[in-house]
Amino acid sequence: MTAGQLDPAFAATARLQIAAVLAQVDSGEFSRLREITGVSDSVLSKHLSALVEAGYVTLSKSALAGRQRTWASLTKPGRAAFTGHVAALQAMVAAAGAAGAAG
Amino acid sequence: MTAGQLDPAFAATARLQIAAVLAQVDSGEFSRLREITGVSDSVLSKHLSALVEAGYVTLSKSALAGRQRTWASLTKPGRAAFTGHVAALQAMVAAAGAAGAAG
DNA sequence: TCCTTCACTTTCCAATATGGAAAGCGATAG
DNA sequence: CTATCGCTTTCCATATTGGAAAGTGAAGGA
Numbered sequence: 001m002t003a004g005q006l007d008p009a010f011a012a013t014a015r016l017q018i019a020a021v022l023a024q025v026d027s028g029e030f031s032r033l034r035e036i037t038g039v040s041d042s043v044l045s046k047h048l049s050a051l052v053e054a055g056y057v058t059l060s061k062s063a064l065a066g067r068q069r070t071w072a073s074l075t076k077p078g079r080a081a082f083t084g085h086v087a088a089l090q091a092m093v094a095a096a097g098a099a100g101a102a103g
Numbered sequence: 104m105t106a107g108q109l110d111p112a113f114a115a116t117a118r119l120q121i122a123a124v125l126a127q128v129d130s131g132e133f134s135r136l137r138e139i140t141g142v143s144d145s146v147l148s149k150h151l152s153a154l155v156e157a158g159y160v161t162l163s164k165s166a167l168a169g170r171q172r173t174w175a176s177l178t179k180p181g182r183a184a185f186t187g188h189v190a191a192l193q194a195m196v197a198a199a200g201a202a203g204a205a206g
Numbered sequence: 207t208c209c210t211t212c213a214c215t216t217t218c219c220a221a222t223a224t225g226g227a228a229a230g231c232g233a234t235a236g
Numbered sequence: 237c238t239a240t241c242g243c244t245t246t247c248c249a250t251a252t253t254g255g256a257a258a259g260t261g262a263a264g265g266a
Contacts, residue, residue: 006116012224013109020196030243043225045244061233061243068233068242086196093123093189115253133214146254148215164214164262171213171262 003091004084009054014039015047019074019082022057027071048072056081106194107187112157117142118150122177122185125160130174151175159184 010016014037021036022028034044048070051057056078060071074082113119117140124139125131137147151173154160159181163174177185 011116013114014224016192017195023196039224040226041243042227042245046224049244063233066234067240070243089192089196092120093126093192117253142253143255144214145216145256149253152215166262169263170211173214 004087006088007081007085009051009056010082010085012047014043015051016085018044018047018051018072019056019078019085022072022074023079023082027060027073030070030072033072051078054078054081107190109191110184110188112154112159113185113188115150117146118154119188121147121150121154121175122159122181122188125175125177126182126185130163130176133173133175136175154181157181157184 010019017037018028018033021033030044030048033048034041037044037047039047048057048059051072052059056075058073058075060073061068062071063069113122120140121131121136124136133147133151136151137144140147140150142150151160151162154175155162159178161176161178163176164171165174166172
């Protein structure tokens with residue numbers, strides 16, 4: 001098992017949630033991500049921008065029902081970084097989790 | 104499986120590490136925690152104080168080799184909160200992890 | 207007893223992160 | 237041409253995190 005490493009890009013819970021959602025789908029809609037993270041438009045936009053800046057997410061706009069929609073997708077590096085981050089997190093708490101389950 | 108919830112007390116990586124370590128041992132020595140977290144004395148002290156404030160950790164001083172040592176232990180609520188936090192984290196990324204493993 | 211060292215604690219300060227409100231902007235509807 | 241939708245960007249406030257350095261109590265040495 002590769003431990004991976006914690007990635008500051010996923011330090012914010014909202015960004016971890018975004019990545020977690022995007023890891024499960026090909027593309028996530030802006031509004032859905034906003035609902036899941038529970039943040040405002042501006043904040044979600046900024047988080048997505050940060051992830052794009054990191055090269056972890058790509059955004060695409062496509063019209064749906066005549067209106068513009070923004071779709072976010074994890075890039076390959078983004079998925080790798082997310083997987084590594086989660087692995088690092090799990091490694092950090094693995095033994096603790098086992099202890100918790102046992103005790 | 105109880106999902107638990109994210110606890111702001113463990114938002115900082117250092118505090119998550121502290122809790123993870125303390126979950127595995129009865130007592131953790133200050134200096135060991137400092138090495139693991141990689142933070143300065145003052146910062147570790149403040150993190151521990153925060154956890155004590157939250158009722159998640161207790162500190163005890165006992166002389167070892169003539170010198171004062173500080174030992175930290177997770178309280179029962181602290182362990183529960185930690186377990187819940189980790190569970191929430193896992194719930195958040197569980198499906199993503201599965202997807203990552205599959206793809 | 208006084209001074210020094212050890213092992214933290216507390217204070218002070220700086221940098222960063224996070225979040226929302228509101229204004230901005232391009233695209234589409236009327 | 238104007239209004240609305242769907243984000244973006246700007247502006248601002250607050251919280252968090254971190255280190256340096258001074259402070260404190262206990263133990264050791266002169």
